[in-house]
Every structure is written in structure tokens, then in C-alpha cells.
Amino acid sequence: MTLGVLTEKGISMNVSPISGYEEGQVKSLKGLVKGKQNERITSLIELTERLKKLDNATIAKSGNNKKPDHSKNNDKSKVLNQIIDLLIEEDKAMDGHMFKYSDELDLLRAQYSLIDLAFHCLLFVENAWYELKKEYYEILSQIFMRDELRLSNMALGRLIQEIEEKIEVLKASELDSTLNTMQTKDSSVKHVEEREELEYLEKVKAEKVKIASLY
Secondary structure, three states: OOOEEEEOOEEEEOOOOEOOOOOOOOOOOOOOOOOOOOHHHHHHHHHHHHHHHHHHHHHHHHHOOOOOOHHHHHHHHHHHHHHHHHHHOOOOOOOOOOOOEOOHHHHHHHHHHHHHHHHHHHHHHHHOOHHHHHHHHHHHHHHHOOHHHOHHHHHOOOOHHHHHHHHHHHHHHHHHHHHOOOOOHHHHHHHHHHHHHHHHHHHHHHHHHHHHOOO
């Protein structure tokens, strides 16, 4: 079971799904592997796209009053069960039923993909072949049990308002650096680091807003 701790900022996880993140500390960009994404979430996204294509083909055929294509249903069954197997997996290093992520953007990517898959299954299950309905409901059940979607992980101590405040501070610092033409080597390095952090936080904010739009 994953435990949470009630703090002044709300419920906080006792183990973070993000590598190198300590509760109460801002995630440092130093040492971050740029572009590294959780491979199992990448596989989940690919399987979700395959499922959507198969389901869209089913809807098109039903609209034309054609008989069910059992070969397509076999393909769909394989994809559904591959998704279920993937959702059952977890990282043993974690306290809960979830994977480990390289940074906050990686976690947001996982959250969005899980919500997107859940919405698709909810919308399509009534049109699914009766022998496959149980797989759709099993996927929904597995998604509901994923700790990536726990309340404590959906915020992770970085609410949109907090991100906006940090962005404003970094923008002000960047403006000061731009106006100051006599920059030392150290100040130039700091300027580059602040610009990278600003770009990162703006991406995090955009992803959080995108996920919030699904609610």
C-alpha cells in the first residue's frame, strides 16, 4: 500500500515516482537525462493507438451493417490483453502500483496517456463485441488502481500557481541578465541554467493544463 503524509501543502507521497526528487525540494535540472522517457509508457501509448484504430474500424463497419470481422476481434483481443499485462506491471523500487519516472514531464506524459486510454475504453465499451467487454472493464479497473493517478501524484507539490510564480521570478532574473551587458562567466552560466529551468517549467505548466482539461 502506498502511504501519504498530510502536510501544510496537502497530501505528499512518502516515495516519489520521480528519480532524484525529494519532498519539499525543487527538482533540479542538473543530472537530468534529457529526452529519457519511461519505455513501458511508450509501449502503452503505441498499444492505445493500435486499439483506437481497431475500434474505429469496428464502428465504421457497424455503420455499414457489415458482419463482425472475427480476425479483427482476435487482433483486438491480443492488443487488449497486452495493455492489461502492461498495466499490471510496476517498479519493485516503488512503494505503490506505479513506474519510476525520469522527471515531472515524464510522469505527466504517463498520467495523460492513462487518462486518454480510460476515456477511450469508457466511450467504446458499449459498442465492443460482447466477448471483449470484460477486457475493456479490466483495463479501466487496472487504470483506477494505478498510483500515477493518486491525488498526491497529480499535484506532486507543484500546483500550476506555484509554477507560474516560479516562472515570473525566472523571467525577471532573465530580464536583469539581459540588461546587464557586463556579465561574468559565472553569471552567464547561471543565466543559461535559469533559461533551461524556465523552459522546463513552462512545459510542465502546459502539460498540467492539458491534463486538467480532461477532467
